[in-house]
Amino acid sequence: MAAFLVRRLLQMFLVTIVAAICSYTLLYISPGGPIDQLLGERQNGGVNRINQDDILRVKQRFELDIYAPVRFSRWLIGWPTGPILGSIGADWTVGCAIPGQVRLRYPDGRTEIVEEGCDQPVTLADLEGRKSSRGVFFLDFGVSQVILRDRPVIDLIGTRLPYTLYLMGGSTLLALVIAVPIGVYSAVKQYSRFDYTMTTIAFVGSSLPSFVFGIFAILIFSVLAKQAGLPYLPSGDAVGIRDYAIPLLGTIEAGSFFDRFLRFLMPCGVLTFISIAGWSRFVRGSMLEVLSQDYVRTARAKGVKESAVVLKHALRNSLIPFITLLAGVLATLFGGALITETVFNWPGLGRLYIDALGRSDYNVANALLLINVVLLLIGILITDILYTIVDPRIRLG
Structure with missing residues (x-):
C-alpha cells in the first residue's frame, strides 16, 4: 500500500503541473481578454x-x-x-x-x-x-483582478464556498439515498411497471440539459404558482433582500432560515433529479449484471431469502462499478454546478467561475480550475482505496 501511495502521489503531482500549464495557457490565449474589453x-x-x-x-x-x-x-x-x-x-x-x-x-x-x-x-x-x-x-492564489479588485482570491473563494457545499452536499446526499434503492429495485423488478416508469423518467432526466429543468422549475413553481395565487418558491438568490408574503405561509422575513430554505429547494431539486436519473440507471445496469451471475443463482437454489440474496450477495458486488462514478463527487462538491447556479443566481463557486471567465479575472478562474483538478485526483485515489474495501480480492501494490 505504501509503494502504491507514493507512486500515485508522484503521478498526481505531475498531472497537476500539466493541468496547470494547460489551463493557464488556454485562459490567456482565449479571445475576449482585458484588452478587447x-x-x-x-x-x-x-x-x-x-x-x-x-x-x-x-x-x-x-x-x-x-x-x-x-x-x-x-x-x-x-x-x-x-x-x-x-x-x-x-x-x-x-x-x-x-x-x-x-x-x-x-x-x-x-x-x-x-x-x-x-x-x-x-x-x-x-x-x-x-x-x-x-x-x-504555497496556497497563495494571488489577488482578484476584477471581481473584488486587490482582494485575495482565497478570501473570495471562502465567501462562496459555504453556499456551494450545502447546495451540492444536500443534492448529492439526497441523490445517493434515492438513486441506489431505485436502481436496485428496478433491477430486481425488471420489466415491471415500476421499472418502465423509472426508466422513462431517467431517460428524460439524462437527455435534457440542467438549464432546461431550471427554467421549467422557475416557470412552474415561481411564475405560474404565484399568478394562480398558490404557494410559490422564490426564483433565485440564496438570501432575500426584503420581506415577502407567500399564500398560506404568511410573511417570510428576508435572511431567515425559512427564507434560505425556500430558495434552496429549487436548485437542490434540479441537481438531485439530474443525479438520480443518471445514477439509478447505472446502479440498475450493474445490479442486473450481478444478478445473472452463477453464485447468485446458487444462493437462490440453496433457499437463501431473496432479501439476503439481493442485499448481501448482489448489492455489494454491484457497487464496485458505481464507486468509479463517485470519483468526481469530491470535485463536484467544491466546484458546484456551473449552469444551475447561474440559472438560479446562486452565489456559489460555479457562478463565481462563470463570472471570472466573463470578466477575465484570470487569477480566480485559474485557482478554481487547479483546485478542481487536485480534488478530482484525490477523489480518484480515494476510489481506488475503496475498491479494496468493497472487494477484498483487489489488492493495491
Missing part, C-alpha cells in the same frame, strides 16, 4: 481615441507585459519577484510593455495601429516593485 468599453462609450497609456495600464494590471513563462512561474511558485543571479537579472528583458502591433477600430470606422516594438522593456528588476503572490503551490 477595454476597446469595447471605450467604443461603446463613444470615446474616439484610446492611447497607449490606457493599454499599458491594463497590461501591467494583468501582467500581460511579461512573457508568459515568467508570468506562469510567478503565479505557480511566486518566482521571480526581483533581480536574480546578479547582473543577469538586471539586464534580462522578460517582456515588453507594448509588444507587437495592436489594431484599434473606432466607431467612425477609422483604424489605428499602435507602434510595435519594445520601447518600454520589462526587466526582472522591474518586477521587484510589483506585488507577487507566494505561488499557488
